[in-house]
Amino acid sequence: xxxxxxxxxxxxxxxxxxxxxxxxxxxxxxxxxxxxxxxxxxxxxxxxxxxxxxxxxxxxxxxxxxxxxxxxxxxxxxxxxxxxxxxxxxxxxxxxxxxxxxxxxxxxxxxxxxxxxxxxxxxxxxxxxxxxxxxxxxxxxxxxxxxxxxxxxxxxxxxxxxxxxxxxxxxxxxxxxxxxxxxxxxxxxxxxxxxxxxxxxxxxxxxxxxxxxxxxxxxxxxxxxxxxxxxxxxxxxxxxxxxxxxxxxxxxxxxxxxxxxxxxxxxxxxxxxxxxxxxxxxxxxxxxxxxxxxxxxxxxxxxxxxxxxxxxxxxxxxxxxxxxxxxxxxxxxxxxxxxxxxxxxxxxxxxxxxxxxxxxxxxxxxxxxxxxxxxxxxxxxxxxxxxxxxxxxxxxxxxxxxxxxxxxxxxxxxxxxxxxxxxxxxxxxxxxxxxxxxxxxxxxxxxxxxxxxxxxxxxxxxxxxxxxxxxxxxxxxxxxxxxxxxxxxxxxxxxxxxxxxxxxxxxxxxxxxxxxxxxxxxxxxxxxxxxxxxxxxxxxxxxxxxxxxxxxxxxxxxxxxxxxxxxxxxxxxxxxxxxxxxxxxxxxxxxxxxxxxxxxxxxxxxxxxxxxxxxxxxxxxxxxxxxxxxxxxxxxxxxxxxxxxxxxxxxxxxxxxxxxxxxxxxxxxxxxxxxxxxxxxxxxxxxxxxxxxxxxxxxxxxxxxxxxxxxxxxxxxxxxxxxxxxxxxxxxxxxxxxxxxxxxxxxxxxxxxxxxxxxxxxxxxxxxxxxxxxxxxxxxxxxxxxxxxxxxxxxxxxxxxxxxxxxxxx
Numbered sequence: 001x002x003x004x005x006x007x008x009x010x011x012x013x014x015x016x017x018x019x020x021x022x023x024x025x026x027x028x029x030x031x032x033x034x035x036x037x038x039x040x041x042x043x044x045x046x047x048x049x050x051x052x053x054x055x056x057x058x059x060x061x062x063x064x065x066x067x068x069x070x071x072x073x074x075x076x077x078x079x080x081x082x083x084x085x086x087x088x089x090x091x092x093x094x095x096x097x098x099x100x101x102x103x104x105x106x107x108x109x110x111x112x113x114x115x116x117x118x119x120x121x122x123x124x125x126x127x128x129x130x131x132x133x134x135x136x137x138x139x140x141x142x143x144x145x146x147x148x149x150x151x152x153x154x155x156x157x158x159x160x161x162x163x164x165x166x167x168x169x170x171x172x173x174x175x176x177x178x179x180x181x182x183x184x185x186x187x188x189x190x191x192x193x194x195x196x197x198x199x200x201x202x203x204x205x206x207x208x209x210x211x212x213x214x215x216x217x218x219x220x221x222x223x224x225x226x227x228x229x230x231x232x233x234x235x236x237x238x239x240x241x242x243x244x245x246x247x248x249x250x251x252x253x254x255x256x257x258x259x260x261x262x263x264x265x266x267x268x269x270x271x272x273x274x275x276x277x278x279x280x281x282x283x284x285x286x287x288x289x290x291x292x293x294x295x296x297x298x299x300x301x302x303x304x305x306x307x308x309x310x311x312x313x314x315x316x317x318x319x320x321x322x323x324x325x326x327x328x329x330x331x332x333x334x335x336x337x338x339x340x341x342x343x344x345x346x347x348x349x350x351x352x353x354x355x356x357x358x359x360x361x362x363x364x365x366x367x368x369x370x371x372x373x374x375x376x377x378x379x380x381x382x383x384x385x386x387x388x389x390x391x392x393x394x395x396x397x398x399x400x401x402x403x404x405x406x407x408x409x410x411x412x413x414x415x416x417x418x419x420x421x422x423x424x425x426x427x428x429x430x431x432x433x434x435x436x437x438x439x440x441x442x443x444x445x446x447x448x449x450x451x452x453x454x455x456x457x458x459x460x461x462x463x464x465x466x467x468x469x470x471x472x473x474x475x476x477x478x479x480x481x482x483x484x485x486x487x488x489x490x491x492x493x494x495x496x497x498x499x500x501x502x503x504x505x506x507x508x509x510x511x512x513x514x515x516x517x518x519x520x521x522x523x524x525x526x527x528x529x530x531x532x533x534x535x536x537x538x539x540x541x542x543x544x545x546x547x548x549x550x551x552x553x554x555x556x557x558x559x560x561x562x563x564x565x566x567x568x569x570x571x572x573x574x575x576x577x578x579x580x581x582x583x584x585x586x587x588x589x590x591x592x593x594x595x596x597x598x599x600x601x602x603x604x605x606x607x608x609x610x611x612x613x614x615x616x617x618x619x620x621x622x623x624x625x626x627x628x629x630x631x632x633x634x635x636x637x638x639x640x641x642x643x644x645x646x647x648x649x650x651x652x653x654x655x656x657x658x659x660x661x662x663x664x665x666x667x668x669x670x671x672x673x674x675x676x677x678x679x680x681x682x683x684x685x686x687x688x689x690x691x692x693x694x695x696x697x698x699x700x701x702x703x704x705x706x707x708x709x710x711x712x713x714x715x716x717x718x719x720x721x722x723x724x725x726x727x728x729x730x731x732x733x734x735x736x737x738x739x740x741x742x743x744x745x746x747x748x749x750x751x752x753x754x755x756x757x758x759x760x761x762x763x764x765x766x767x768x769x770x771x772x773x774x775x776x777x778x779x780x781x782x783x784x785x786x787x788x789x790x791x792x793x794x795x796x797x798x799x800x801x802x803x804x805x806x807x808x809x810x
Contacts, residue, residue: 186206189206203222203229227261239277322702386414417447455478500521534604611642631643635663635666665680665696762781
């Protein structure tokens with residue numbers, strides 16, 4: 001048995017592992033710079049396997065591509081160390097006697113050289129029982145010399161029929177390599193490992209092939225799988241592999257997998273753990289924020305005595321500690337970081353003061369000081385950070401821009417603004433292209449009320465290769481605070497230009513308003529620019545390190561629109577909105593932007609471009625009265641007759657929409673087509689009598705009454721009065737003020753002054769609850785002004801003057 005063990009060890013040593021040897025040394029090894037040559041993998045395990053008949057059918061039909069070994073690797077599960085070792089013997093199925101006889105006959109014929117008869121016998125066996133591996137093995141041997149490809153296929157089918165036979169898998173793997181089918185060979189070795197997970201040679205062969213294929217992910221997983229089955233004679237090899245795999249996972253930022261890999265030797269051979277491995281494990285645990293396990297490592301492998309307190313929600317607090325004096329500095333630093341992360345701030349002074357005594361060694365251990373500084377800054381203990389940063393900025397090796405930046409940030413957080421400004425300027429001298437320092441310096445300058453200087457710091461030339469969005473947004477907010485509105489609006493337009501198309505010509509506005517989807521707008525703009533032979537894309541380049549959310553940027557945009565409204569800069573407002581309509585970033589705000597664009601056009605007296613925007617609104621929301629009211633407002637300023645065609649088409653689709661008839665009647669009155677408008681109003685009154693219809697029809701009759709050549713004015717007068725009286729009875733009781741005022745206007749128009757005076761006085765004496773909350777909705781000023789005209793025409797100047805003084809003031 002000893003001789004056999006020595007032979008196996010000799011075979012294992014002869015395999016090329018391609019690991020660079022790392023001697024167990026001091027624990028201050030740099031985990032990121034450690035050399036490494038390995039790449040990566042999955043680890044397979046014993047999993048339920050499909051029946052051989054199913055595999056054979058899929059293989060022969062081409063459904064199983066054996067070069068896709070990752071599918072099998074991902075199905076593996078870890079095998080516990082206590083699992084029994086599977087013996088490398090073939091597992092036979094119970095074969096009927098006549099089949100055994102046929103198999104023997106086939107082998108005998110093959111041995112005598114009668115290959116044709118042997119082949120026919122094997123085919124007959126397969127026809128009767130296709131799940132036995134023996135006929136496939138015989139066929140593979142028959143075709144091995146003349147047709148290696150077919151021989152390999154038969155070996156693969158045989159292995160699938162008898163998946164517990166390691167020899168079949170290894171033979172198939174070797175033939176696959178001879179045929180340059182590396183992925184299929186990996187598939188075979190993976191199945192072999194599932195049968196004999198403790199056969200380290202199979203693991204290493206699979207790893208070698210995965211390295212050859214540069215499949216780092218699966219190679220690492222295979223290393224982890226192999227480590228689970230390494231026994232005591234190979235613990236030195238286990239330690240090397242664990243360190244290499246952990247370092248590789250660390251470089252891939254997969255800290256949890258690195259911890260799992262390194263944890264295997266910690267559990268298998270804790271007495272052989274080196275300071276280097278402890279250091280690497282602690283660093284990984286800190287990166288993974290597993291501080292409780294860190295404390296276990298300190299207790300077991302660093303001989304640090306720790307008194308703990310478990311508070312609410314399983315939070316650990318370190319009450320006291322006793323650290324050996326000869327502990328390596330890197331382990332001491334990691335203990336300090338662990339205590340800081342656990343928020344045991346009562347121990348900070350006792351932990352940091354010994355570090356300050358090492359000021360003379362800062363040239364060699366400055367990177368460890370920086371680790372502590374970063375941990376302290378994360379928990380906002382800036383005063384302790386300053387203590388550690390002072391020796392660093394005085395050193396030769398660590399007086400760098402990054403260290404000075406941390407120093408300035410700590411000074412700013414401690415309220416030392418003047419010193420922080422000087423430190424930031426030092427950083428700018430060391431690293432003129434550093435963006436964060438300019439942003440932080442501007443924040444400090446704003447705190448000390450030096451906003452003008454902060455603006456100069458935040459200044460970015462549009463011609464720069466890359467514009468920093470974070471600095472630009474801060475500059476926009478600062479411009480608004482300083483009321484530099486012209487620069488503010490220019491900056492807003494420049495900000496949204498990174499995802500919008502800048503409108504250059506009048507024709508491009510039409511392209512923006514007439515197409516609904518943003519990408520269609522952009523496509524049409526590009527066609528126009530190609531036709532004009534212009535530059536297609538003149539957008540500035542912005543950095544993507546910081547991007548405000550869509551809601552944040554849209555809020556900034558809306559602030560600019562509100563400012564344009566207040567300052568009555570409607571041209572700028574319209575340009576901003578139409579630019580935003582081309583944005584893919586604001587695609588979910590398209591309806592709101594369309595409405596804002598309509599108002600900007602109306603304020604700018606641009607009804608031509610307002611029409612398509614309001615048309616989209618009424619098409620999508622035909623039951624919205626506000627939309628139709630806005631459409632009606634546009635009709636009063638329309639420059640062309642596009643809306644008439646639209647209304648005719650719309651009415652043909654929505655015959656029940658009587659509001660369209662009402663709008664058309666209003667438009668007819670506006671352009672002087674009294675007869676057509678009157679017909680629409682009468683039709684609406686008959687079909688759907690309402691207070692609005694009665695009032696509008698009464699107004700039309702008042703207009704007819706006022707014409708010079710109108711006949712039968714008495715009939716017109718009676719009809720108009722009856723309509724207004726019907727309007728007063730149908731109108732809501734909450735609108736008494738409106739009713740009284742309209743009746744007063746009617747009688748005033750007809751010259752019945754005593755009734756007009758009566759209704760105007762009712763308006764003045766009525767307390768409308770609505771006007772108490774919204775004074776602008778009150779009609780008292782209008783009624784008082786009309787009543788003052790009546791008094792003035794009747795030579796009662798005192799009463800007229802009193803009304804103006806009481807109700808009408810400018």
